[in-house]
Amino acid sequence: MTVIAITGAAGWLGGILADALVADGRTPDLSFILADIVEPKEVKGHKSVCMKADLTDASEIERIYTTDAGIPDVIYCLHGIMSRGSEDNFDLGLKVNIDSIRLMLQAARRHSEGRTPIKFIFTSSLAVYGGPLPEVVTPSTIATPEGAYGMGKLTSELLVNEFTRRGFVDGRIIRLPTITVRPGVPSAATSAFISGIIREPLKGIEAVCPVGSSIDSPELELAAWLASPEVTIKNFVQVMHVPAEKFLKHTRVVCLPGFTATVREELQALEKVAGPDALKLVTFRDDPTNRRIVSSWPARFDNSYPLSLGFSVDEGGMVPIVERFKKAVDAGLA
Ligand SMILES: NC(=O)c1ccc[n+]([C@@H]2O[C@H](COP(=O)([O-])OP(=O)(O)OC[C@H]3O[C@@H](n4cnc5c(N)ncnc54)[C@H](O)[C@@H]3O)[C@@H](O)[C@H]2O)c1
Numbered sequence: 001m002t003v004i005a006i007t008g009a010a011g012w013l014g015g016i017l018a019d020a021l022v023a024d025g026r027t028p029d030l031s032f033i034l035a036d037i038v039e040p041k042e043v044k045g046h047k048s049v050c051m052k053a054d055l056t057d058a059s060e061i062e063r064i065y066t067t068d069a070g071i072p073d074v075i076y077c078l079h080g081i082m083s084r085g086s087e088d089n090f091d092l093g094l095k096v097n098i099d100s101i102r103l104m105l106q107a108a109r110r111h112s113e114g115r116t117p118i119k120f121i122f123t124s125s126l127a128v129y130g131g132p133l134p135e136v137v138t139p140s141t142i143a144t145p146e147g148a149y150g151m152g153k154l155t156s157e158l159l160v161n162e163f164t165r166r167g168f169v170d171g172r173i174i175r176l177p178t179i180t181v182r183p184g185v186p187s188a189a190t191s192a193f194i195s196g197i198i199r200e201p202l203k204g205i206e207a208v209c210p211v212g213s214s215i216d217s218p219e220l221e222l223a224a225w226l227a228s229p230e231v232t233i234k235n236f237v238q239v240m241h242v243p244a245e246k247f248l249k250h251t252r253v254v255c256l257p258g259f260t261a262t263v264r265e266e267l268q269a270l271e272k273v274a275g276p277d278a279l280k281l282v283t284f285r286d287d288p289t290n291r292r293i294v295s296s297w298p299a300r301f302d303n304s305y306p307l308s309l310g311f312s313v314d315e316g317g318m319v320p321i322v323e324r325f326k327k328a329v330d331a332g333l334a
Contacts, residue, residue: 001031001070002027002029002074003030003032003033003070003071003072003074004032004072004073004074004075005032005035005074005076006032006033006034006035006075006078007075007076007077007078007079007104008036008077008078008079009034009036009040009050010038010039010040010041011078012182012184013078014076015040016229017078017236018032018043018048020234022043026241030046031047031048031069032047032048032049033051033064033067033069033072034049034051035050035051035052035063035064036052036079037053037054037055038052040052049067049068049069051063055104056099056100056103058103058106061100061103061107065111071111071115072118073116074118074121074240075119076123076236077101077120078123079096080096080123080152081093081149082149083127083149083150083191084189084190084290086147086149086152087190087293093148093149093152094152097149097153097155101122101156101160102159108163109163109168112169117167117168119169119170119171120160120163120169120170120171121171121172121173121174121240122156122160122172122174123174123176124153124175124253125149125153126175126177126225126255126298126301127145127293127297128145128150128157128175129141129150129296130143130146130147133298136301137255137298137301138301138302139248139255146296147190147293149190153175157173157253160173161253164252170244172240172247172252173253174235174239174256175253175256177225177226177255177256177258177301178225178297179195179226179227179232180198180227180228180318180321181195181199181229182199182229183199183229183328190290191224191297193207193211194224194266197263197266197270197282198266198269198270198322199325201270201278201281202274202326202334203329206282207281207282208283208284209263209282209285210285210287210290211263211286211290212263212284212286213284213285213286215279215282217286219286220263221262221264222262223299223300224263224299225300225301226259226260226261227258227314228321228324231312231313231314232256234312235257235306235311235312238310239311241310242309246308246309247309254309254311256311257306257311259313259314261317265317265318266318267279267282268318269317273319273322273323273326
């Protein structure tokens, strides 16, 4: 039996991860511990313990280790305050994105004593980057964030790396590209519009693009580093299967593979898949704060290291992603 704990399990990615781990089939006998400040849903057909817990509190974290399921072999540490959320509420960002991760690591360290160290999988973001960047980001590019979210993620990455170096946990850090198209309602992420300008028009709803003031604005050349939800969740499963010795010696950070698209290319894909009427549903209201933060993130990475670890990449850019999302909308699934 492999016990997997997922924090942030009531969130978007946490809510689809357990099913993906089951569907993958590489680990046949799974049980789950799902924790979130909002009551998570159980995993159908599998043993799952669901707990409503504020993971900024050490005693609440301890509950993860005292269920009938036993000590987790793997922890997917996904809970967090998203980019705009932690920029707007700095203290909450510090508490959840740093303090709570340190408490989570200390608990995993204590419960790893005398056994195989717990695999501690931490989801980070390309928001750790900022300042002058090379044309293409590689594993040796230094991260200098320009926002509270990226700073919080980078601080916690350092902790995960250090706990791993000391043998307290078997840490794995994945920096995610911006995931597009995110279903549901807009998130409190600065990058939420990158999904919104596709999702809302495909549902026949107006979307506001905070970059540029019209379809002809030069600001639409703003490029982003993207991955689809399907490929991202596949990579979430893969990260627990990478043999520890395959990671670089000095860091457990892996930038998941992605591809580059400009806001203009996204809108072109929308028009190609759903026609000019869908494009007309996008209105432009330039938001300099939003644009500044998203512009500070890199848009081109070298995929060779993550591909060598068995991670996957989207093929074909935005058009197949918009097509898949349209199919889901048409089928009433998104
Ligand atoms: N979605 C993306 O494009 C993206 C990109 C980069 C990184 N990430 C990272 O991936 C992870 C999952 O992202 P998501 O899109 O599913 O986010 P989400 O906002 O949907 O989920 C986050 C969850 O964390 C929970 N949470 C917040 N504070 C908590 C607390 N104190 N105690 C317990 N739970 C708490 C929330 O209730 C929520 O369910 C996050 O760490 C995020 O930073 C996501």
